[in-house]
Amino acid sequence: MNKKDIWRYKSLEQLENKSWGTATEEDSGLIKKCIALSKVPVVKLTASELRVLIGQSFNPTYLVPLAVEILKDNVLVEAGLYPGDLLKNVLDVPTPFWEEHQDLHENVKDLIRQRSEEIETEIDLPGFWRNA
Template sequence: MPANPSDQQSVEQIEGPAWPEPASDATYVIRRVHQLRRVPVGELSIEDVRIMLSQSIGTVAILPRVLDMLEENPLSAGDFYPGDLLVATLGLRREHWSDHVGLLDRARRVAQRADAMTNQLSGAQAPELRRLVGEFLSN
């Protein structure tokens, strides 16, 4: 994967400020996101960035790394199913993409590759993935 200059910094360092520790009764996802904000972006796994995107945390900081991962394999899988990272990426709000046109161009190229690959997928998530890719490309 190509190195991004921000890969050595954490989301917390890029976006600031530091978050307080989560409450003792916080859910797994809340605790995990707090931890992941402190990890250098270049060390985040597919599942780590999938969780963060799904929670809209650190999106601007991690999206270049996410797109590196998806350019390598559009159907990259976190802990759920092939393409779960792409689903989280394509699910970002439209305003995000309008503010980051260069990243949108990269995402469209990934979605085009994924569109060709989704015909080979089976499983319950395949139709939904095809639908999301189609919607993303048509907008």
């Protein structure tokens, strides 16, 4: 294993050095799910779990690269809701993240360019991504 990939085998709690605590009975199902997922090594997260965490604004620095790997294999993967739902959540990550991570930005732009017709029939591209 490459030393630079060690982060993949850590949970969000370990990577951020922050505990999300334990879910309570009063917490919603979504909160309970996110707290549980924050304790799982990020490499083990499924497309659906990545969609949820990215959609809830959990740390994109660790989650978006994993999502992009999945999207390279299937740009319109259905991650629990509809075809392209993981892509939609990735595209909704705020612009400052993409400005800071130009390599990922270029990877996603390439995916969009290569599959633009197919993507645009399934999801509405946010303005930032139109004419990628």
